[in-house]
Amino acid sequence: MLRRNTLTYLLVTLWLASSMFSSAEDDLLTRAMRLMSETPxxxxxxxxxxxxxxxxxxxxxxxxxxxxxxxxxxxxxxxxxxxxxxxxxxxxxxxxxxxxxxxxxxxxxxxxxxxxxxxxxxxxxxxxxxxxxxxxxxxxxxxxxxxxxxxxxxxxxxxxxxxxxxxxxxxxxxxxxxxxx
The missing domain is CATH 3.20.20.140 (Metal-dependent hydrolases)
Structure with a gap:
């Protein structure tokens, strides 16, 4: 049971972390695109x-x-x-x-x-x-x-x-x- 909970915890943690990184990447891309639309x-x-x-x-x-x-x-x-x-x-x-x-x-x-x-x-x-x-x-x-x-x-x-x-x-x-x- 402990292994299953540990595996579930790891999977949820990885999913959350990937969501946060994806969100951070999206924010950086949005910011870069805005800067390039304002500055050559x-x-x-x-x-x-x-x-x-x-x-x-x-x-x-x-x-x-x-x-x-x-x-x-x-x-x-x-x-x-x-x-x-x-x-x-x-x-x-x-x-x-x-x-x-x-x-x-x-x-x-x-x-x-x-x-x-x-x-x-x-x-x-x-x-x-x-x-x-x-x-x-x-x-x-x-x-x-x-x-x-x-x-x-x-x-x-x-x-x-x-x-x-x-x-x-x-x-x-x-x-x-x-x-x-």
């Missing part, structure tokens, strides 16, 4: 432009971001995650340094611009915090650009200024290689 969620790094280069040679006409399954990112996942703003990474490998790093980086920047043009109902190109808030109010993902690796500017301040004019808002000093500067 900003992701500081996404390699989708590089994946588009590797898989499709930057040919956006060969890919539909609504149905793309060969990457971690697609439009349904962006919407499900309630992504308010995304810094798209303009990345080129270190072996482009002293060769064609600037050209390849410009091509990555161009892909981001063309993504925004191809999917205007989803993406809005952005260069400022005000742009992020505007996109958020329009239920769009603000699309910003970050360049990965100082080798991408070929030691040129003019190239850096030009990239800024094209919408780049951050440059990491290095990625996985040294720069001459």
């Amino acid at each position: 969620l900003v992701d500081g790094h996404n390699d989708l432009p590089w994946q588009l280069r590797k898989q499709f040679n930057n040919q956006l006409n060969q890919v539909d971001l609504n149905s793309l399954e060969s990457t971690h990112t697609n439009i349904p996942k962006i919407k499900e995650g309630r992504l308010g703003a995304q810094f798209w990474s303009a990345y080129v490998p270190c072996d482009t340094q002293f060769k064609d790093a600037v050209r390849q980086t410009l091509e990555q920047i161009d892909v981001v611009h063309r993504m925004c043009q191809k999917y205007p109902d989803t993406f809005m190109f952005a260069t400022s915090s005000q742009d992020i808030l505007t996109a958020f109010k329009m239920n769009k993902t603000a699309s910003l650009i970050g360049v990965e690796g100082g080798h991408s500017i070929d030691s040129s301040m003019g190239t850096l200024r030009t990239m800024y004019d094209l919408g780049v808002r951050y440059l990491t000093l290095t990625h996985s290689c040294n720069t001459p500067w």
Whole structure:
């Protein structure tokens, strides 16, 4: 009899505990959803432009971001995650340094611009915090650009200024290689 009562007690305790955890999880999810409806969620790094280069040679006409399954990112996942703003990474490998790093980086920047043009109902190109808030109010993902690796500017301040004019808002000093500067 004691074993049966102990087992019943344990089962009731587990059921109650699971109900409490479930309720706590529901409360946290509700709170998170409310916060994301009031404040843009900003992701500081996404390699989708590089994946588009590797898989499709930057040919956006060969890919539909609504149905793309060969990457971690697609439009349904962006919407499900309630992504308010995304810094798209303009990345080129270190072996482009002293060769064609600037050209390849410009091509990555161009892909981001063309993504925004191809999917205007989803993406809005952005260069400022005000742009992020505007996109958020329009239920769009603000699309910003970050360049990965100082080798991408070929030691040129003019190239850096030009990239800024094209919408780049951050440059990491290095990625996985040294720069001459």
